[in-house]
Amino acid sequence: MNEPLSEWSERLVFGIDPIDAQHKQLFDLAATFEGSGDEIRMMKTLASLSNYVVEHLREEEALLELCGYPKLEAHRELHRRFRTMIVALLEDARQMTLDEIAERVHYLINGWFYDHIMGADLDYVPLVRAHLAAAGEPPAE
Numbered sequence: 007m008n009e010p011l012s013e014w015s016e017r018l019v020f021g022i023d024p025i026d027a028q029h030k031q032l033f034d035l036a037a038t039f040e041g042s043g044d045e046i047r048m049m050k051t052l053a054s055l056s057n058y059v060v061e062h063l064r065e066e067e068a069l070l071e072l073c074g075y076p077k078l079e080a081h082r083e084l085h086r087r088f089r090t091m092i093v094a095l096l097e098d099a100r101q102m103t104l105d106e107i108a109e110r111v112h113y114l115i116n117g118w119f120y121d122h123i124m125g126a127d128l129d130y131v132p133l134v135r136a137h138l139a140a141a142g143e144p145p146a147e
């Protein structure tokens with residue numbers, strides 16, 4: 007787990023709504039995880055984070071399918087890996103301290119997911135923006 011951690015920033019804005027909003031929401035959720043606090047509340051937030059990840063990945067895949075993104079299958083595979091890591095965290099969380107859970111959440115969102123957005127996600131931006139523009143939906147700025 008030595009991936010560098012990064013905060014959400016304007017660099018992550020693609021001009022594609024609602025993808026941008028969902029990406030930001032995941033960073034906002036991750037930012038609420040701290041080592042201190044209420045265990046029950048943290049488990050609930052973890053469940054919300056997990057549900058939100060699943061929902062976001064599903065929506066992103068649907069959009070990529072709609073736009074005919076040629077690397078969709080490879081992208082789906084990356085999402086599958088991410089879901090697997092989230093599910094593993096949900097399972098492990100019961101035996102982990104709040105500090106450990108917070109650390110793993112930050113690794114997943116501020117490390118892995120950040121890199122995913124700046125790498126694999128960035129690749130679909132021109133195609134999706136062109137598709138939305140052609141469909142008459144001005145991309146969000």
Ligand SMILES: [Fe+2]
Pocket residue numbers: 066081085122126127
């Ligand atoms: Fe993605």
